[in-house]
Amino acid sequence: MGSLSGMTYKIRTFGDPVLLTQAAAVTDIDGKVIKIVEKMFETLYESESGIGLAAPQVGIQRQIFVWDMDDEPLVILNPKIVESDGEWVYDEGCLSIPGLYVEMTRPKTVLMKGVDLNGNEISFEADELEARLFQHELDHLNGVLMFDRMQPEQRKQAMAQYIMITEQVDPVEGIVRLRAE
């Protein structure tokens, strides 16, 4: 997909306080919401590695997330997980914590309900990766990050690993420097 400059948002990364805030429900599905969703898809596709994106990750405190697992762009507003079952282990990653993948256990299947862009009620029953995506993106709408889901020891290790990832080696000088914000 070609680059559409001006059509994408900057993805907020760990340390940005917007990632820790509770998003507000969408009460009015107007042109502004449609525009946000379009721009979120462009941002998701530009990221290449991402399969889902929640509005707080682009600085918007609204209960919206988009995802695309099989060339099918999908969006949900005001989602809730109403049922979950089982356990599934997966190396979870996050566009807002780039480069970090941590083995995390969460429910294997979920039932999620919300509304679509027409205001109609929708529900999705998902398993494994898609179920993980729903739980991960819904966490973003509640200001919850992967780090918050980890056990203390796992969190300590993941934080240390992430600090290492955010440092990069200058290919010319061979020195490690902090990535410029």
Ligand SMILES: [Zn+2]
């Ligand atoms: Zn994430």
